[in-house]
Amino acid sequence: MVSRCVRRAFLCGQDHHTGQNFDHRRGWIEARIRQLAAVFAIDVAAYAVMSNHYHIVLRIDQGRAQGWSDEAVLRRWTGVFSGPPVVQRYLDPQARDTLHDAELTQVREWAGIYRSRLVDLSWFMRVLNETIARKANAEDGVRGRFWEGRFKSQALLDEQAILSAMAYVDLNPIRAGIADTPETSEHTSLEARLYPDKAEARMQAALAKRPVQGDEAVVPGKSEANIPHWRDALRCEHRLAPLAVAPLMPFDATGREPWAVPFAWGDYLELVEMLGRCVHPAKRGYMPAQTPKLLDRLGMDAEAFIAHGTSLLQAFGHAVGKPAKLVEHAACRQVKFLHGMGAARRVFERRAVL
Incomplete structure (x- = not known):
């Protein structure tokens, strides 16, 4: 899932147009994502907060x-x-x-x-975006839209799709040239897994910061007292800050835990460290001497995965997965064609060795 801000402003980091730095807002995003995961039946597998957008990989738990x-x-x-x-x-x-x-x-x-x-992604994203917009608008002293109309989402149909999305998200800072290694990729789920104490301290600092006076009245534009009783009013920030923070999804290669990422943590870390060297702007064209174990286990074409790693998800439409999964998904949606079939064949199926 991807959500972008508008009006030429930067969500976080340095805004070169105004000269202001809003890096502290990354803590707002990280904390709110994790807080809402503790409220909704939605788990967080990966996230990355960039200067004017953020990415999240989520799992809905209907049961x-x-x-x-x-x-x-x-x-x-x-x-x-x-x-x-x-x-x-x-x-x-x-x-x-x-x-x-x-x-x-x-x-x-x-x-x-x-x-x-509580199992609806639209409601999850509405709360996330409105609460951040409310604080950012108050800090900027303005009103109006802060985010693009609707978030963009893709269904991840299998393990190959989950791996591709998580690696893409965790390596966003490297791809953008603002980090050199996965270990230095700040404001990502990978950093939170590698340095949990650092991430926890940053989130708590963001939550401890007192809300800007009047932030509860900027978006949606009315205070709780002014909204009719039959309509739900979004809580103001001082009521949201104490919400608990949920942990990220654990890793479990056995597949016995449906709420876990279906890989071994060590294998995933090996992959993103290798892929980080491949996608870095200064090291494009790098190819590893050995195929990462995770790609081998999932039957993926390592060369194609590395070559298309920076743009793989863009080759798909509303769903990502192996060809057979895309066919099943198209049948469920009663459509004849889904974008990405060519990319799925190139990357998610290992080429035969002649």
């Missing part, structure tokens, strides 16, 4: 959301949105007993609505 009680769903949702008065009364132990049957039915209906939203 986890179905296992939550109605009260758990309501408490999660009302940690981010205000919720209607009947829900607020239900969550108040002293007021719950005063609810009559019709109101309890309403509460169950709201729980059903919120349960579906």
Whole structure:
């Protein structure tokens, strides 16, 4: 998933047009991504926060959301949105007993609505982008749109697609020429895995910073008190900052844990370190002496993967995966063709040796 900011401004880092530096906003993004992963039934596999956009690789866990009680769903949702008065009364132990049957039915209906939203990428991205826009607009002293209309997303259909997306995201700073090695790629999930204490300290520092006065009124443009009770109001920043931070998805090469990245951490690190040398602007054309174990295990063409590593995802449309998976996905969507079939054959299928 990719989201970009507009109006010629920079989300983070140095804005060469104004001369201002907004690098601290990267901490806002990292923290909010991890906080929302603790609220939604959505796991984070990889992310990279760049100067004017960010990338995330996410996994939706429908089963986890179905296992939550109605009260758990309501408490999660009302940690981010205000919720209607009947829900607020239900969550108040002293007021719950005063609810009559019709109101309890309403509460169950709201729980059903919120349960579906907690596995909805559009709601996840809405909260992420609106809360960051609210803080950035307040800091800039302006109003109006901060992000491009809608985020761009691609479905990852198999392990090959997951690997390609994660490596692409983690190596974004190297590809952009702002880092020399994966270890020095700041504001990425790879850095958070390699140096968890550093990433945790940065996120906590971002969360501890007091909100700019009035930031809760910039986006969507109304305070909670002014929005009708039947509409959910997004919490203001001082209510969002205390939310818990979720860990990144673990690695598990056995495939027994459905919520884990299906590779060994050591094999993934070997791959991104090798690929980092290949995609660096000053080292284009570098080819490793040996094929990384992960590419070999997944049956991928190492030479093609390295050659197309900087632009592989752009060769696909709404879905990424092996040819057979693309065919299945096209059938499910009742379409005859999906972009990327040629790239899938070149990269995700090893060429026969004559």
